Amino acid sequence: MTKQIRRCPWCAAPVPDPSGPGRPRRFCKRSHRQRHYEARRLAAAQGLAPDEVLISRAQFDEWRDRIYLLEAALEDAEQDLGDAPTLRDYTEAFQTLYEAASRTRAFRLEARALGAE
Ligand SMILES: [Zn+2]
Numbered sequence: 001m002t003k004q005i006r007r008c009p010w011c012a013a014p015v016p017d018p019s020g021p022g023r024p025r026r027f028c029k030r031s032h033r034q035r036h037y038e039a040r041r042l043a044a045a046q047g048l049a050p051d052e053v054l055i056s057r058a059q060f061d062e063w064r065d066r067i068y069l070l071e072a073a074l075e076d077a078e079q080d081l082g083d084a085p086t087l088r089d090y091t092e093a094f095q096t097l098y099e100a101a102s103r104t105r106a107f108r109l110e111a112r113a114l115g116a117e
Pocket of ligand 1: 008009010011012013027028029032
């Protein structure tokens with residue numbers, strides 16, 4: 001059986017298991033607990049459904065651009081590895097994919113409002 005990793009409901013970072021007695025922490029930081037609370041309040045004020053999230057236009061555009069770059073890198077890699085690829089082809093494909101994945105990983109999508117879980 002694999003151990004379930006607890007994740008912060010705000011940023012999805014792993015939350016360490018409690019070392020002592022008491023209720024286990026739900027958030028990785030106190031500030032994330034506060035931001036989650038504020039996002040939930042705004043969602044309620046805006047009438048967001050439980051499965052809805054509100055993000056800024058800039059964040060949405062940025063996220064879409066990064067996903068597009070990742071898709072393009074994957075398509076390039078698939079093309080480069082099509083016919084009898086060499087070790088050099090694999091290395092270049094990996095580098096291209098790694099760079100695109102790193103840019104995507106570095107991005108933090110942050111909700112303004114978050115529907116109830
Ligand atoms: Zn967090």
